[in-house]
Amino acid sequence: MSAPAVGAASAATIPEAPRSLWSDALATLRHNRAAMTAAIILGLLVLLVVFGPLLSDFRYDKPNWDEIAAPPLTQGHLFGTDSLGRDLYTRTLMGGRMSLLVGLVSTLVSLIIGIAWGATAGFLGGRVDRVMMRIVDLLYALPFMFLVILLMVLFGRNILLIFVAIGAINWLDMARIVRGQTLGLKQREFIEAARVSGVKPGRIIAKHIVPNLLGVVVIYVTLTIPQVILVESFLSFLGLGVQEPMTSWGVMVSDGALEMETAPWMLLFPALFLAITLFCFNYLGDGLRDALDPRDRSGR
Amino acid sequence: MLRLILRRLLESIPTLLVLIAVTFFMMRMAPGGPFDSEKRLPAEVETNLRAAYHLDEPLYQQFGRYLWNLAQGDFGPSFQYRDRTVTELIASGFPVSLQLGGLAILIALLIGVTLGSLAALRQNRPADYATMAVAMTGISVPNFVLAPLLVLVFAIYLGWLPAGGLGEGDGGGWRNLVLPVFTLALTQVAYIARLTRGSMIEVLRSNYIRTARAQGLSTATILFRHALKPALVPVVSYLGPATAGLITGSVVIETIFGLPGLGRYFVNGALNRDYTLVLGIVVFYGALIIAFNFLVDLLYGWLDPRSRE
Numbered sequence: 001m002s003a004p005a006v007g008a009a010s011a012a013t014i015p016e017a018p019r020s021l022w023s024d025a026l027a028t029l030r031h032n033r034a035a036m037t038a039a040i041i042l043g044l045l046v047l048l049v050v051f052g053p054l055l056s057d058f059r060y061d062k063p064n065w066d067e068i069a070a071p072p073l074t075q076g077h078l079f080g081t082d083s084l085g086r087d088l089y090t091r092t093l094m095g096g097r098m099s100l101l102v103g104l105v106s107t108l109v110s111l112i113i114g115i116a117w118g119a120t121a122g123f124l125g126g127r128v129d130r131v132m133m134r135i136v137d138l139l140y141a142l143p144f145m146f147l148v149i150l151l152m153v154l155f156g157r158n159i160l161l162i163f164v165a166i167g168a169i170n171w172l173d174m175a176r177i178v179r180g181q182t183l184g185l186k187q188r189e190f191i192e193a194a195r196v197s198g199v200k201p202g203r204i205i206a207k208h209i210v211p212n213l214l215g216v217v218v219i220y221v222t223l224t225i226p227q228v229i230l231v232e233s234f235l236s237f238l239g240l241g242v243q244e245p246m247t248s249w250g251v252m253v254s255d256g257a258l259e260m261e262t263a264p265w266m267l268l269f270p271a272l273f274l275a276i277t278l279f280c281f282n283y284l285g286d287g288l289r290d291a292l293d294p295r296d297r298s299g300r
Numbered sequence: 301m302l303r304l305i306l307r308r309l310l311e312s313i314p315t316l317l318v319l320i321a322v323t324f325f326m327m328r329m330a331p332g333g334p335f336d337s338e339k340r341l342p343a344e345v346e347t348n349l350r351a352a353y354h355l356d357e358p359l360y361q362q363f364g365r366y367l368w369n370l371a372q373g374d375f376g377p378s379f380q381y382r383d384r385t386v387t388e389l390i391a392s393g394f395p396v397s398l399q400l401g402g403l404a405i406l407i408a409l410l411i412g413v414t415l416g417s418l419a420a421l422r423q424n425r426p427a428d429y430a431t432m433a434v435a436m437t438g439i440s441v442p443n444f445v446l447a448p449l450l451v452l453v454f455a456i457y458l459g460w461l462p463a464g465g466l467g468e469g470d471g472g473g474w475r476n477l478v479l480p481v482f483t484l485a486l487t488q489v490a491y492i493a494r495l496t497r498g499s500m501i502e503v504l505r506s507n508y509i510r511t512a513r514a515q516g517l518s519t520a521t522i523l524f525r526h527a528l529k530p531a532l533v534p535v536v537s538y539l540g541p542a543t544a545g546l547i548t549g550s551v552v553i554e555t556i557f558g559l560p561g562l563g564r565y566f567v568n569g570a571l572n573r574d575y576t577l578v579l580g581i582v583v584f585y586g587a588l589i590i591a592f593n594f595l596v597d598l599l600y601g602w603l604d605p606r607s608r609e
Contacts, residue, residue, distance in 0.1 A: 138315050143585045145548040146566065150326060150578065153570040230442055237444045237552065238567060250444075257448035257556070261456055271445040278440035 025215070028291035035287020038280035045277060049096035058087030060094040061245035072265050079269045082252075083259055091247055092269050098248040099274070102162060103229040107221055109167025110228075114174025115213065119205050121175070122182025133179065136172055144169040148231070152240040162241055166231050170224055174217075181216050182209055215292045222285035226278040233274060249274040305594075312590045319586045320370070320579070324363055327575050353379070366579070375580035380572045386580035389565055394584075397561035400553065401546045403481045408488035408542070413535065415489070416496025417523060420531075423501055431493065438490030443549050447483045447556045454479060463557075480557045484549050488542050495538055500531040533604050540593045547585055 029035055053060060063084040072080040072088075079088035121132035148165045155161060185191060186209075194204050233250025235241035242248040249270045256267030350356045354365060369376060375386035419431040455463035462476050503509060504527060512522050551563035558564075562581055569577035 138318065143319075143544065143547060143582060143589060145544075145551070146582050146585065147322065147326075149551070149567070150323065150570055150582075154326060154329075226440070233442060234444065234548075234552065238555070253445055253448070257444075260448055260452050264452060267448055267452070271441075271449065274445060275437075275441045278442070279436060282436055282440055 025288075025291040029287055032287040032290065034283050035291075038283035038287070041276065042280045042284065045096070045273075045280070046100065049093050049100060052093040053090050053097070056087065056090040056093070058090045060086065060090040060247070062086060071263075080263070080265045082255065082266055083263070088266065088269055091252065092249075092273055095247045095249045095252050095270060096273055096277070098242055098246060099229050099232060099250070099277070102166065102232040102242075102248070103225040105163045106166040106170065106228045106232070107224045109164060110170035110174055110224060111217065111221065113167070114171035115178050115210060115217065117171065118175040118178025118180075119182050119209050119213070122179035123186055123201060123205050123209055125183075125186075129179075133176075136175055140172055145231075145234075148235070149238065149240060152235055159242065159246075162232060162235065166228050166235075169231070170228060174220055174224070177216055177220060178213055181213050185209055185212055219285060219289045219292055222281055222288055226281035226285075229274070229278060229281075249277075308594050308597075312587075312594075315590060316583065316586055320367070320583055321363070323579050323582045324366065325359070327573075327578065328359060328362075353377070370583070375583075376576040378569075378574055378577045380569060380574040380577060386576050389577060390562065390580060390584055393560060393562040393565045396559055397547075397550050397554070397563060400477070400480055400484060400559065400561060401543070401550055403477065404484040404546055405488065405539075405542060407481065408485040408492055409535075411485075412489045412492025413496050413528075413532070416493040416498075417500050417528070417531070419493065419497045420500035420504060421519070421523070428497075432497070435490040435493045438486045439494075441486075443483050443487060444552045444556065446486060447479070447553060450479050450483060451556075476557075480553045480559060484546060484553050487549070488545065491538065491542070492535055495534050496531060499534045500527065503527045503531045529603055533600065536596060536599050536603055539596050539599075540589070543592050544589060547589070 063086055064081065074080065079092060082088055082091065117132060117136070121129045148169060151161065151165050191204060191208055194208055199207075229249075232241055232248060233253065236248050236250030237254040239254065242251055244251075252270035253267060253274065256263075256265075256270060260267045347356075354362055357365070366376065373387070375390065378384050378386050378389055381389060415431050415435070419428040422428045451463050454461045461478055463479075509522060509527060512526055517525075547563070550561060551567060553559070554561040554563040555567060562585070565577060566581045568574075569581065
């Protein structure tokens with residue numbers, strides 16, 4: 001009661017200082033407990049994954065034939081060991097590094113392609129737009145996972161290829177969303193002003209359109225990262241992704257599933273980390289969408 | 301109607317051609333071939349084999365031959381399963397995958413729409429939050445994590461259900477399908493529940509629903525007679541991606557549960573460089589997805605008259 005009301009409801013009666021889209025969004029987000037919790041857990045997880053292996057007493061790739069498949073909390077192994085006697089805690093964190101790295105880099109790849117494609121199609125419009133979006137439609141109809149599986153099988157299990165291949169399948173959604181936004185932005189006065197004053201289309205797209213797409217892009221980045229992590233684990237699960245001795249959560253789940261009758265912890269720990277990460281990204285993405293997408297605010 | 305079908309058929313041809321070309325040339329450009337093995341074949345045998353499968357011809361000629369045969373419904377011989385054709389393999393694997401995927405999508409629709417509608421009716425109340433948390437879990441736990449966990453609990457610890465295989469005899473068949481179908485359906489249940497909730501909330505807020513309420517109609521009548529159909533529009537448009545997701549998921553599920561479906565043929569075929577089998581499955585699924593998207597568009601037109609031309 002004593003706390004001042006925050007949000008659009010009070011703005012109608014009391015004139016307040018204008019707030020930017022971002023501070024407004026941040027305020028909304030801060031009130032979304034699920035999203036804030038997710039963000040904090042993610043932050044801790046990133047710290048753990050980055051610094052954890054450095055502080056660990058064990059190396060992720062060093063087998064120990066005397067301690068094969070040790071249960072958790074034995075001989076200093078917090079999570080136990082795997083079937084080669086490697087410390088599962090260190091391996092889980094290393095796997096997390098790989099999974100998060102793939103998530104970030106591949107999302108970046110899909111982001112770059114998607115924004116460039118969508119902004120160009122939306123801004124130029126007309127025939128160019130029709131052709132470009134027709135290509136996107138056409139690609140949508142392809143069974144992409146199958147092509148990625150093929151790509152991985154045929155051209156070796158190269159980490160660089162994983163980044164590009166996964167990024168290349170995820171740009172379609174981004175392109176569609178960005179195009180839709182660009183169509184709206186194009187009508188705005190400041191774009192018109194830029195056009196009248198003779199700024200070239202390429203420069204308008206880069207300087208005026210793309211920066212204004214940031215809000216949508218942020219939402220879809222947080223929602224694309226978990227998808228990408230999922231695809232990577234999926235490939236790794238099939239034995240096509242990250243290769244030994246390097247590991248990822250998908251590899252560990254796949255290894256753990258083989259040993260689950262005798263050593264269930266080998267499955268449970270990486271599965272738990274993977275699920276928590278995806279869970280947090282999804283919740284954060286949802287929260288951001290609520291905060292940044294004004295269309296969804298009607299109910300509150 | 302007939303014209304529409306004809307137009308869509310014509311439109312799908314370039315898509316399929318691109319798909320065939322990409323897959324075909326990707327496979328041929330890759331190192332390794334179907335006759336690589338631990339023991340090298342004698343040179344003459346290999347030459348003869350290559351000639352028998354027309355692998356010694358220039359690439360464009362092989363591609364033309366493939367298209368020509370495909371147009372007549374012939375997917376060619378399999379390299380891996382020496383005495384079977386790809387058409388036979390697809391015919392034997394597809395019913396398994398279809399049963400798996402079909403059941404999964406039915407269950408997903410049934411549970412997903414029910415949960416989503418209930419959550420919408422109880423918006424921002426505990427039941428809503430609980431349902432959405434469960435849905436988020438469904439989205440966040442990948443099926444290849446869920447599958448081994450379910451096997452661990454229901455097949456190994458409790459011993460209620462078989463861990464894999466197709467099963468034979470009385471009642472054996474369906475029990476073998478429970479775990480794979482459920483695992484495959486769960487992700488889609490989650491997505492469909494979220495979509496239904498979102499659109500149902502919007503529909504329930506609209507004026508004609510308010511009018512119906514004012515006239516004193518019961519919640520059930522409002523829901524089933526008036527709200528459900530428009531609320532299903534986004535769910536229907538999600539059916540396309542859902543099918544693609546099911547097909548991808550079936551690759552993992554069939555591998556984990558040892559079901560002889562197309563997904564498993566595909567993975568094995570890719571690993572063994574079975575050019576024709578892999579190409580056949582990709583083309584088959586590509587055509588299936590296109591056909592399915594068309595059906596979805598028709599359904600869309602029925603649900604939402606505004607989208608008709």
